[in-house]
Amino acid sequence: MAEKSDKKKKVKVVTKEKEDLQQLMAAPIGLSVVGQSLDRTDAFLKVSGKLSFGADYPEEGFLHGKILRSPFPHALIKSIHVEKAKQLPGVVAVLTAKDIPGRNGFGAILPDQPVICGDKVRFVGDGVALVAAESERIAEEALERIEVDYEPLPPVFDPIEALKEDAPKIHEKGNLLSYNKLRKGDIEKGFAAAEVVLERTYQVPILEHVYLEPDIAMAIPQSDGTMLVEGPMQAPFTVRRNLSAVLGIPINKVRVRQIHMGGGFGGKEDSPIDIGCRAAVLANHTGRPVRLALEREEVTLQTSKRHPMVMKVKIGAKKDGKLVAFEGVIYDEQGAYAGLGPVIPPAGGSHIHSMIMMPGPYEIPNVKVDAYLSYTNHPYGGAMRGFGAPQVHIAHEQAMDELAEILGMNPIDIRQKNAFKQGSVTATSQVLDQSVGLLDTLDSCAKAFDWDRRYRETGYLDKERTKRRGVGIGMGWYRTSIGTSSDGCGANVYVHEDGSVLLFTGITEMGQGAFTVLPQICAEELGVRLEDVRVVQPDTDIVPESGPTVGSRSTTLMGNAIVLAARQVKEAIFEMASEMLAVPMEQLEAKDRKIYDQKHPNQSVLFREVVAKCMGKGKRLIGQGWWAPPMASLDPETGQGNPYFVYTYSTHMAEVVVDVETGEVEITDYVAAFDIGKAINPRTVEGQIEGGVAMGIGYALMEEVVLKEGYIQNMNLQNYLIPTSLDIPDIKPIILEVENKYGPYGAKGIGEMPNIPATPAVLNAIANACGGRVRSLPADPETVYWAIKEKGGPPKH
Amino acid sequence: MGTVKISFKLNGCDMNVEVLPNTLLVDLLRDVLGLKGTKVGCREGECGVCTVLLEGEAVNSCILPAVKVGGKSVVTIEGLVKENGQLHPIQQAFISEGAVQCGFCTPGMIMNAKALLDKHPHPSDGEIRSGISGVLCRCTGYRKIVQAIKTASQAGGRK
Ligand code: FES
Ligand code: FES
Numbered sequence: 001m002a003e004k005s006d007k008k009k010k011v012k013v014v015t016k017e018k019e020d021l022q023q024l025m026a027a028p029i030g031l032s033v034v035g036q037s038l039d040r041t042d043a044f045l046k047v048s049g050k051l052s053f054g055a056d057y058p059e060e061g062f063l064h065g066k067i068l069r070s071p072f073p074h075a076l077i078k079s080i081h082v083e084k085a086k087q088l089p090g091v092v093a094v095l096t097a098k099d100i101p102g103r104n105g106f107g108a109i110l111p112d113q114p115v116i117c118g119d120k121v122r123f124v125g126d127g128v129a130l131v132a133a134e135s136e137r138i139a140e141e142a143l144e145r146i147e148v149d150y151e152p153l154p155p156v157f158d159p160i161e162a163l164k165e166d167a168p169k170i171h172e173k174g175n176l177l178s179y180n181k182l183r184k185g186d187i188e189k190g191f192a193a194a195e196v197v198l199e200r201t202y203q204v205p206i207l208e209h210v211y212l213e214p215d216i217a218m219a220i221p222q223s224d225g226t227m228l229v230e231g232p233m234q235a236p237f238t239v240r241r242n243l244s245a246v247l248g249i250p251i252n253k254v255r256v257r258q259i260h261m262g263g264g265f266g267g268k269e270d271s272p273i274d275i276g277c278r279a280a281v282l283a284n285h286t287g288r289p290v291r292l293a294l295e296r297e298e299v300t301l302q303t304s305k306r307h308p309m310v311m312k313v314k315i316g317a318k319k320d321g322k323l324v325a326f327e328g329v330i331y332d333e334q335g336a337y338a339g340l341g342p343v344i345p346p347a348g349g350s351h352i353h354s355m356i357m358m359p360g361p362y363e364i365p366n367v368k369v370d371a372y373l374s375y376t377n378h379p380y381g382g383a384m385r386g387f388g389a390p391q392v393h394i395a396h397e398q399a400m401d402e403l404a405e406i407l408g409m410n411p412i413d414i415r416q417k418n419a420f421k422q423g424s425v426t427a428t429s430q431v432l433d434q435s436v437g438l439l440d441t442l443d444s445c446a447k448a449f450d451w452d453r454r455y456r457e458t459g460y461l462d463k464e465r466t467k468r469r470g471v472g473i474g475m476g477w478y479r480t481s482i483g484t485s486s487d488g489c490g491a492n493v494y495v496h497e498d499g500s501v502l503l504f505t506g507i508t509e510m511g512q513g514a515f516t517v518l519p520q521i522c523a524e525e526l527g528v529r530l531e532d533v534r535v536v537q538p539d540t541d542i543v544p545e546s547g548p549t550v551g552s553r554s555t556t557l558m559g560n561a562i563v564l565a566a567r568q569v570k571e572a573i574f575e576m577a578s579e580m581l582a583v584p585m586e587q588l589e590a591k592d593r594k595i596y597d598q599k600h601p602n603q604s605v606l607f608r609e610v611v612a613k614c615m616g617k618g619k620r621l622i623g624q625g626w627w628a629p630p631m632a633s634l635d636p637e638t639g640q641g642n643p644y645f646v647y648t649y650s651t652h653m654a655e656v657v658v659d660v661e662t663g664e665v666e667i668t669d670y671v672a673a674f675d676i677g678k679a680i681n682p683r684t685v686e687g688q689i690e691g692g693v694a695m696g697i698g699y700a701l702m703e704e705v706v707l708k709e710g711y712i713q714n715m716n717l718q719n720y721l722i723p724t725s726l727d728i729p730d731i732k733p734i735i736l737e738v739e740n741k742y743g744p745y746g747a748k749g750i751g752e753m754p755n756i757p758a759t760p761a762v763l764n765a766i767a768n769a770c771g772g773r774v775r776s777l778p779a780d781p782e783t784v785y786w787a788i789k790e791k792g793g794p795p796k797h
Numbered sequence: 798m799g800t801v802k803i804s805f806k807l808n809g810c811d812m813n814v815e816v817l818p819n820t821l822l823v824d825l826l827r828d829v830l831g832l833k834g835t836k837v838g839c840r841e842g843e844c845g846v847c848t849v850l851l852e853g854e855a856v857n858s859c860i861l862p863a864v865k866v867g868g869k870s871v872v873t874i875e876g877l878v879k880e881n882g883q884l885h886p887i888q889q890a891f892i893s894e895g896a897v898q899c900g901f902c903t904p905g906m907i908m909n910a911k912a913l914l915d916k917h918p919h920p921s922d923g924e925i926r927s928g929i930s931g932v933l934c935r936c937t938g939y940r941k942i943v944q945a946i947k948t949a950s951q952a953g954g955r956k
Contacts, residue, residue: 037895039893039895040892040895042897042900043891043892043897043900044884045900046897046900046903047884047888047891047892047897047903047904047907048834048874048875048877048878048884048888049832049833049834049835049873049874049875049878049904050834051900052833053836053901055833055836055837056833209935210933210935211899211901211935212836212838212844212846212899212901212902212935213836213838213901214838260900261899262836262899262901263898263899263901263935263936265935295840296839296840296841510899511898511899511900511901511936513898684895686895686941687895687936687937687941690937690938690939690940691898691935691936691937691938692938694937694938694939695935695938716839716841716843717838717839717841717843717844717933718843722933722935724930724931724933724939725925725926725929725930725934725939725942725943726926726927726930728938728939728940730922730940731938
């Protein structure tokens with residue numbers, strides 16, 4: 001108990017909710033830019049309509065690219081005739097597989113997706129020919145003139161069916177793309193010691209990202225033989241690597257330039273590789289700039305999705321709720337191509353991440369997980385806000401509630417008993433030795449939500465006995481890194497003679513706020529203002545290698561690189577200032593465009609003046625920072641090791657009202673608390689929380705890519721529903737700061753965490769309200785209605 | 798297909814253009830007149846990011862034939878910024894409340910908010926939520942957008 005209250009002092013609360021929570025802190029003393037909710041650097045351009053997205057770039061001089069797609073989920077290509085298409089006036093090129101100059105394959109991890117399919121198609125939407133024409137209309141007409149002779153093959157659409165001996169083989173190596181296992185303790189002994197055992201199966205559908213900006217790529221051949229590709233992307237360096245192989249030219253002949261992005265959520269990690277390679281192949285062939293812009297239906301058809309899964313869970317516990325054993329099996333559906341599914345050693349790739357996260361943020365001595373990743377003839381799985389973690393949280397968080405129900409426990413008590421705290425050992429036997437604020441999020445969330453009262457007061461709201469109120473909890477954890485051995489980030493900082501600063505990083509702005517948060521870190525380190533730092537758009541020719549903008553890694557990993565780069569410059573500046581003020585360097589501080597003597601604060605010199613003097617004396621004002629997290633490890637046989645170096649923690653609580661006659665669900669209140677180490681820009685963090693929760697609510701209640709025999713049934717936003725302003729309550733975010741010793745100013749990642757526990761929190765609230773447990777998503781009215789029926793009708797009291 | 802001549806007011810200026818009968822308003826604005834502030838997310842009237850004002854009403858410009866605006870007044874996001882560069886109070890509130898993330902829905906959302914505040918200068922939260930329900934935002938969870946519209950209404954967003 002003493003230990004707990006001691007630790008509490010280190011938890012800082014940053015929140016705008018004044019009613020229930022005290023404001024414990026503003027910015028820590030000494031910080032003036034970091035910790036402030038400064039306005040976004042790109043907001044002015046965005047509200048005034050002046051910011052150019054890819055589709056807003058001038059089209060003059062561009063050819064328009066189009067993709068002919070497979071109408072079959074699985075088929076052999078017997079022949080392709082393109083002559084009639086080529087004859088159409090305005091058509092400049094019609095390409096088939098034989099026209100690819102280099103490797104005919106791309107992919108973020110394994111290049112197993114053909115740029116143009118030669119002998120076989122593996123999903124409805126696979127590309128079989130590419131057209132470049134003077135207008136989009138002509139390109140479309142040309143597609144209709146291409147004749148392809150297919151021989152349909154038997155398809156397979158189920159990840160478990162796909163693993164059977166006699167299943168149709170989608171790739172030559174077979175349908176099992178990855179099998180991973182985790183073994184900790186003695187699983188048999190664990191279950192033997194259990195007093196209660198719960199076994200359940202949970203299932204989640206395919207999801208579409210629905211970033212509102214449809215994908216676009218522009219490939220522009222340069223006179224020196226370099227290929228320039230521009231577009232909105234999360235992983236410019238991965239795009240560059242693929243372009244180099246597909247075009248058969250060295251990496252230094254490929255230039256990838258980022259354009260402002262209208263949302264990514266993981267989806268613009270894969271798809272820019274796809275359309276980037278295809279546009280570049282057309283540009284390379286024709287020698288002219290090519291623009292490949294997808295329509296909404298094409299985005300749905302062609303781009304990566306969130307992996308659907310079947311998850312089997314078996315949990316053993318003592319009567320007091322203490323967990324003793326966890327066994328899980330994951331049937332993870334990859335779809336037609338490897339995408340971001342397979343393992344990048346030791347712990348990268350979405351599949352192994354699902355396996356690692358599956359037992360949840362709980363201490364369990366005996367754990368066994370088997371995870372199978374299968375190819376099927378469906379669209380392929382990629383990254384989507386949580387990278388394999390949202391799915392398994394839906395399983396373990398529902399299972400925890402189901403177990404609590406059997407034990408007659410309050411759902412927060414069973415979590416309290418098992419949740420990670422400082423010093424806990426995870427399922428991979430990683431010791432969590434620092435920055436573990438999970439229980440703090442539980443405490444503050446429960447307080448702000450008034451859980452105890454609300455949990456007691458569930459039941460019918462009206463005399464007619466149609467509406468029932470219920471509450472639900474979801475807890476979660478998420479990594480700040482990608483778990484590969486190549487997770488480094490580089491940053492360059494240039495200070496100019498007038499004191500203005502350029503910041504070069506390869507981290508892309510997709511809406512999350514990187515172009516505000518990263519320069520805030522830079523400005524804080526240098527002692528200047530946010531408006532003094534301009535972030536350069538990522539361009540692989542001019543920014544240092546930074547890896548992808550994924551895994552909630554940017555603020556922490558790139559933040560550290562920026563701190564290191566800025567400190568190099570600061571050293572030169574302090575040396576000069578020390579001379580100018582005749583004060584030892586250690587005594588100096590930089591703040592608000594001035595360098596001060598800490599002992600005599602009125603003794604100062606302007607940042608700008610010092611910089612000018614440095615320039616005059618030929619001092620280096622260029623900083624180069626590089627930061628890589630502590631090395632990830634994971635034994636491939638046992639799944640034991642330290643896969644990610646630090647985690648963000650979170651607790652969500654939702655209140656719902658369920659109409660027991662129609663199955664309709666309304667979310668009436670929502671509180672979510674996060675331990676993120678340090679909020680560099682609290683308002684931006686809140687934005688990540690509110691948006692992530694909204695997406696998690698969509699997953700719970702309405703979202704699903706509906707497939708029939710391999711064909712997507714809901715191609716447009718008319719029938720693929722995402723939450724509107726009427727579906728989302730006023731989400732109340734709580735930000736806690738349990739310092740991460742590896743983070744810049746103690747920061748950890750936030751981008752993905754909010755999306756993850758939201759879905760089970762809503763599902764648990766539904767079950768609490770009406771008794772109906774939805775184990776196969778989404779919980780649309782019909783599903784909820786039948787879940788209530790299955791329970792024998794709505795509760796009596 | 799023969800072209801049709803139309804005259805209309807765009808952001809307060811008189812316009813005379815020739816369009817095809819099937820040209821959509823969004824394409825006239827973006828491709829012919831070069832006003833790219835209005836975005837395209839679905840071309841099916843579902844996402845609302847292409848929202849502009851037609852006679853003060855919020856409409857999806859991606860499904861509206863351009864010929865329909867003949868003799869009427871159209872306002873786009875570009876028309877909200879004053880000549881001296883000063884932002885409209887709604888735009889200002891979107892910045893100060895953090896209601897902008899990727900910004901792709903922002904122009905449509907702001908035009909929708911303008912139509913709402915012009916009609917109901919002091920809407921309740923519920924009225925704001927139903928007023929903007931025709932524009933999707935995948936980034937923000939809507940909370941800060943609702944706050945921004947409220948702030949703008951308090952600052953006299955009906956300008
Ligand atoms: S682009 Fe007009 S409603 Fe989506
Ligand atoms: S800010 Fe990205 S869609 Fe609204």
